[in-house]
Every structure is written in C-alpha cells, then in structure tokens.
Amino acid sequence: MEIRLWSVVAEAGALAVAGPGARVHESGDTRFAAGPDATVVIVSGVRNAEDVTVAGPFPRLVEGRLTGGDGPGLQVFTRLPEGLLVLGTARITERGRRRGVLHRVDLRLDTPLPEHLLTLAGTTAEQPGTDWLDLLPDDPVKALEQFTAGWYADVPAGDPVPGTGQPEPLRAFHRAAAGRAELYGGALRVHREPRPGGPDQRMIFGEGGDGTFQLLIDAGVDDPHVYYHGLSDQPLRERERLAAYLMLSVLARAAIDGSPGGMAFADRAQARRIVAPLRRVPLRPLRWPCAHSRLYAGPDLIALVGADDADWFEVYVGARSRPALRRLRKLGLDWASFDG
Incomplete structure (x- = not known):
C-alpha cells in the first residue's frame, strides 16, 4: 500500500503499509507492525525535524528487525488529534543497550519535516532515562541525584537547605530538592531540618501528608534506620536505611502525587500488565502505603504497586506527560482517580 508523505491517515491505513499478515505489537506508547513490506513504527512525537527516539522494551520480532542488517525498511508515523502524520522512511542512527x-x-x-509540520507534530522532551537504576542498590544517594535531575529537569534548581549536622543522605536529598518544593510535600513530607521529640529520643525528619504518622531516625548515625511512628503501637522500622529510603520516598511521591497520573485497584494479572514495560527498582519494598509497596520505573512513568493481601493490589502511577499513560487507558482498570 502506498501513502503520500506528510499526509494524515487513519491508524488502520498506517498498519496496512506493513503488508499482508503483518503482526502488530504495542510497547509503552509505541505501536509496531512487522510485515513483509515494511516495519511500521507509530510514535507520539519527534525530537526535531529529523530525529525520532523510540524507547523499549521491544517485542522480540521487532527487536530482530531493528538489530538485523536486512529486512523490510522502516515507515514512521506520529500521532495527531485527527489521525497519523506520515513521516516516511527512516534509518537507524544509534542503538542503545x-x-x-x-x-x-x-x-x-530520510526527509526532514518542514517547520510548519514540525510544530504540528510536536517535539518530545528529552526523556530523563533510567540509568540511575543501575546505581542501585549500591549507591542510592547518587541514584537519587540522577533521578531528580532528570525527572524534574524542567524545574529550575535553587539554593539547597544548609543541612548542617544532618546525616549525609538528608544533605544529599536537600541538594537534589533545592528549588523543587514538591519534593518536600505531598504524601511523604520531609522537613528541612529534623527536630527532637520522637520516641526513644529519635529525631523527627518527616511525616505523612495527612499527619497520621511521623518519620523518625536515630541521631548521630551516618545512615540510620527509618521508623514510622503512628502506624502501629510501637515505632515500625522500615526495611531500608535512610539513604535508600529517601530514594524510594521520592519515587513513591512521584507515583502517588504525580499529575498526570492515577490510582486503581488491580488484580494480579492487571498489576503485571501495568508494570510490564517498566524496570523494578532493586530495593526492598516500602512498608507504606501498603505493607509491601514496590516501585517500578520507566523513562516517563513511575508506578507503585502495594500489596496488603494476595488478591488485590493498590496501584499508583505518575507520569511526566499524558502520552505516557495512553497504554494504561486500554487495560480496563477500575480507576479510583485518573487524569491521563
């Protein structure tokens, strides 16, 4: 099937370009059709007039075509409100592994977009990446710095809280959070300076957004244990120490408070589909908001999957942009809230 460069077509017409018997795959916000005539790639924006970045994970058949030297050529389309804009043929310039x-x-x-169509197609913001995950579990402080620099790249950095006398993980958090007020508020609030007053002479360094519990640490320890005061009769110790906990708390805040985003109750199969394209954060699960709350991350989506029993999961997702949530709209979830 032939189509005209820079025309707007329906999705069925774009998929037909791959040829008869094409196999259609979806990964995140990208749709592929692998057929005898072409490999069709449908994205949600371009980096500039010439360049398009396609993020994984990739279905096995598609990956084979993208890494093999031979095979049908690539035909690229980008989404518009009224259909798909034909971007034409393309070649691979770099493969990231x-x-x-x-x-x-x-x-x-192969044919750069003219300026008026570039405006129409919309450029995608540079994705923050997930290289910070490779630093875990060994260096949560550096991972926190890299994640916040990427996820909040559009928020100008400011002057950090001095943090004098605070343990190094808290000082690193203040450096990363400088100018980014949302990192101090929301579901998990971190105080700019710990204060005395906790049980067993512990310091209070934060609290739940609704005030139902306080976050405690022991004074004078480089990387102390973290405790919840108010969730049970006795202070409840977190699984990770402060440095790793702060990394997890920033991710949890991005998932719970992120907008666009949402919250849903999901069964096991639905939860697996939600996190399928994401990487599991290699730290032990948080004890809040659920007894086992695991974090998952992608370039533009953070998910928290909490389990209090074996049958149902509490799922929170936060994204950097609405296109990152498009895949989730198709999963038939019972959303308690969703603004994607």
Whole structure:
C-alpha cells in the first residue's frame, strides 16, 4: 500500500503499509507492525525535524528487525488529534543497550519535516532515562541525584537547605530538592531540618501528608534506620536505611502525587500488565502505603504497586506527560482517580 508523505491517515491505513499478515505489537506508547513490506513504527512525537527516539522494551520480532542488517525498511508515523502524520522512511542512527538488552533506538528521517509540520507534530522532551537504576542498590544517594535531575529537569534548581549536622543522605536529598518544593510535600513530607521529640529520643525528619504518622531516625548515625511512628503501637522500622529510603520516598511521591497520573485497584494479572514495560527498582519494598509497596520505573512513568493481601493490589502511577499513560487507558482498570 502506498501513502503520500506528510499526509494524515487513519491508524488502520498506517498498519496496512506493513503488508499482508503483518503482526502488530504495542510497547509503552509505541505501536509496531512487522510485515513483509515494511516495519511500521507509530510514535507520539519527534525530537526535531529529523530525529525520532523510540524507547523499549521491544517485542522480540521487532527487536530482530531493528538489530538485523536486512529486512523490510522502516515507515514512521506520529500521532495527531485527527489521525497519523506520515513521516516516511527512516534509518537507524544509534542503538542503545543496557546489559545486552536493546532499550532505545534513534531514527533519522530520510526527509526532514518542514517547520510548519514540525510544530504540528510536536517535539518530545528529552526523556530523563533510567540509568540511575543501575546505581542501585549500591549507591542510592547518587541514584537519587540522577533521578531528580532528570525527572524534574524542567524545574529550575535553587539554593539547597544548609543541612548542617544532618546525616549525609538528608544533605544529599536537600541538594537534589533545592528549588523543587514538591519534593518536600505531598504524601511523604520531609522537613528541612529534623527536630527532637520522637520516641526513644529519635529525631523527627518527616511525616505523612495527612499527619497520621511521623518519620523518625536515630541521631548521630551516618545512615540510620527509618521508623514510622503512628502506624502501629510501637515505632515500625522500615526495611531500608535512610539513604535508600529517601530514594524510594521520592519515587513513591512521584507515583502517588504525580499529575498526570492515577490510582486503581488491580488484580494480579492487571498489576503485571501495568508494570510490564517498566524496570523494578532493586530495593526492598516500602512498608507504606501498603505493607509491601514496590516501585517500578520507566523513562516517563513511575508506578507503585502495594500489596496488603494476595488478591488485590493498590496501584499508583505518575507520569511526566499524558502520552505516557495512553497504554494504561486500554487495560480496563477500575480507576479510583485518573487524569491521563
């Protein structure tokens, strides 16, 4: 099937370009059709007039085509409100791998977009990436710095809280949070300076957003244990120490308070589909908001999956942009809230 460059077509017409018997796959916000005539790639924006970045994970058949030297060419489309804009043929300029697995492909359009169509197509913001995950569990302080620098890249940094006398993980948090007020508020609030007053002479360094519990640490310890005061009769100790806890708390805040985002109750199969394209954060689960609350991350989406029993999961998702949530709209979830 032939289509005209820079025309707007329906999705069915774009998929038909791949040829008869094409196999259609979806990964995150990208849709692929692998057929005898072409490999169709449908994205939600371009980096500039010539370049398109396609993020993984990639279905096995598609990955084979993107890494093999031969095979049908690439035909690229980008979404518009009224249909798909034909971007035409493209070639691969770079393949990004992590631990041997393809996680990103950069494409160069054979015919650059003219300026008026570039405005129409919309450029995608540079994704923050997930390289910070490779620093875990060994260096949560550095991972926190890298994540916040990428996730909140559009928020100008400010002057950090001095943090004099505070343990290094808290000082690092203040440096990362400088100018980003949302990192101090929301579901998990971190105080700019710990204060005395906790049980067993512990310091209060934060609290739940609704005031139902306080966050405690022991004074004078480089990387102390973290305790919840108010969730049970006795202070409840977190699984991770302060440095790793702060990393998890920033991710939890991005998932719970993120907008666009949402919250849903999901069964096990639905929860697996939600996190399928994401990487599990390699730290032990939080004890709040659920007894076992695991974090999952992608370039533009953070998910928290909490389990209090074996049958149902409490799921929170936060994204950097609404297109990152498009895949979740199709899962048939019972959303308690959703603004994607």
